[in-house]
C-alpha cells in the first residue's frame with residue numbers, strides 16, 4: 001500500500017496523508033528550534049525500511065503528535081543525536097527537550113504504541129467538548145504518583161466500597177434473581193479477593209449471612225448495616241471513601257470506578273485460575289465459566305451504566321460459552337476488555353493521560369507482542385503469564401491504602417449525589433471521585449461481639465412483621481447514644497415498651513378485680 005501510495009498518486013496525494021518522504025538532516029535540525037506545542041517524532045531508518053512510514057500512518061488518527069522519517073545516510077549526524085542503530089525513534093517534546101525513545105524492541109508496533117501513549121496524545125474526535133475554562137473548573141485533583149506495572153489495593157478496596165455502598169444503594173430491596181446474583185457475586189469475591197484481613201473478614205461475614213438467609217427479599221439497608229459494621233466487631237473494616245491510584249483520572253469525571261471494576265474482575269479470574277481450591281464447597285468449583293458468568297450477571301443486574309451492561313452482555317452471548325478452562329476465562333476477559341478499549345478509543349470517556357490502546361502495551365510486556373508479516377499480534381501464552389503475574393496478590397501493593405480504622409480520610413459527597421441511579425454515560429462515572437458512603441461506618445471500637453450476634457440482629461430485623469417495608473425507616477438510621485441503633489430499632493423498642501405496659505396494666509386490673517371478689521366472699525362466708 002505504501003509503495004502504491006508513493007508510486008501512483010503523483011499530483012493526487014490524499015490531502016489527509018502526511019508526507020512520507022524522508023527529511024534531510026537540515027530539516028531535522030530546524031525541527032529542534034520550532035515549538036509547535038506538540039510532539040515531533042523522527043524515525044531514523046535504512047532506505048529499504050518501511051517502519052518509519054508505517055509509524056507515520058499509524059499515528060494519523062492521533063493529535064498532538066507529528067511523525068516524520070529520516071534515513072541513516074549521514075553517520076556523523078546520527079552520532080551527534082546519539083543514534084547507534086536503526087530503526088530508532090527520536091522525540092522532540094512540546095517543551096523543546098528531546099531524546100531517543102527507549103523501547104524494548106525496535107519494531108513498528110513498539111514505536112507506535114509508545115507514541116500513542118504519550119501524555120496528551122489522543123485520538124482525534126469530532127465530538128470533543130471545548131476544554132473547560134480553568135477558572136470555572138475549580139476542582140483540584142491531587143495527583144498520586146504510581147507505578148503502572150503494579151496493582152493498588154487502594155483501587156480494589158475503593159471499588160468494593162463504591163460497589164457495596166453506592167452502586168447497590170440504587171436498589172431499595174433485593175429479591176429473587178437480584179438477591180441470588182448478589183449472593184453469588186459476594187461468594188466469588190469473598191473466596192477469591194486477595195485483600196487485607198479486615199476486608200476479607202467483612203466479605204466472609206457478608207457471604208455467610210447472605211448464604212444463611214431464609215428470606216427471598218431483604219432491604220438493602222440490612223446489607224449496608226453489615227458492611228458498615230454497625231455492631232463494631234473488631235477486625236472488620238472497609239474504607240468508607242474512594243481513593244483512586246492506578247485508576248485516578250486527569251479530571252474528576254474520568255476513570256475511577258469502572259476502571260477499578262475491570263481490575264477487580266481480572267483479579268478474580270486470575271485468582272480462580274491460580275487458586276481453584278478457593279472455590280471448593282461453593283458449587284462453583286467444577287465450572288470454568290462460573291466466575292465469568294457471575295460477573296456477567298452482576299453487570300447485567302447492578303452495573304450503574306446500563307448501556308455498558310448491554311454491550312458486555314452482547315459480547316458474553318457471542319463467545320462466553322467457548323470458555324472451557326480457567327485459563328481461557330482469564331484470556332476471555334482480557335480479550336473482551338481490549339475489544340471494549342478499541343471501541344472506546346477517542347470516545348468522550350477516554351482520559352487523554354490514559355489513552356485506550358491494546359493492553360498490555362509493549363513497555364509493560366515486550367514478550368506479549370510479536371510481529372507477523374509486519375502486523376502486531378499477540379503471543380497469548382505470554383499474555384496469560386503476564387496477566388497471572390500482574391493480577392496476582394504479590395503484585396498488589398498497599399501504598400495509599402486506607403489506614404484501617406481511620407474513617408476520616410476523603411471528601412464527602414452529598415447523599416443525593418451518591419444515591420441517584422438515572423445516569424447516562426459518561427455522566428454516570430462523574431460521581432466516582434471521593435464518593436462517601438450513605439452512612440459512614442463508626443470507628444471500630446474495642447467491643448468484640450460475636451458475628452452470630454450480628455446475624456441474629458439482622459435476621460430479627462428482616463423477620464419483623466413490616467419486613468422490607470421497614471426499609472425507609474432503616475435508611476433514616478442514626479446513631480443513638482453512641483451505639484449504632486437505627487430508627488427501626490428504636491420503634492421496635494417503643495412498640496415493645498407500650499405492649500409490656502399494656503400487659504402490666506391489664507394484669508394489674510385483673511388481680512385487683514379478683515382480690516375485690518375474694519374480699520366480698522370473705523365478708524359473706526354464708527353466700
Ligand SMILES: Cc1cc2nc3c(=O)[nH]c(=O)nc-3n(C[C@H](O)[C@H](O)[C@H](O)COP(=O)(O)OP(=O)(O)OC[C@H]3O[C@@H](n4cnc5c(N)ncnc54)[C@H](O)[C@@H]3O)c2cc1C
Nearest residue numbers: 255258259261262266307308311312334337338349354359
Ligand atoms: C464490564 C464493563 C463494560 C464497560 N462498557 C463500557 C461501554 O460500553 N461504554 C463505555 O463508555 N464505557 C464502558 N465501560 C467503562 C470503560 O471500559 C472504562 O472502564 C472507562 O472508560 C475507564 O477507562 P480507563 O482508561 O480507566 O481504562 P479501563 O479500560 O477501565 O482499564 C482499567 C485498567 O485495566 C488494565 N487493563 C486495560 N486493558 C486491559 C485488558 N485488556 N486486560 C486486563 N487489564 C487491562 C489497565 O491497567 C487499565 O488501566 C465498561 C466498564 C466495565 C467494567
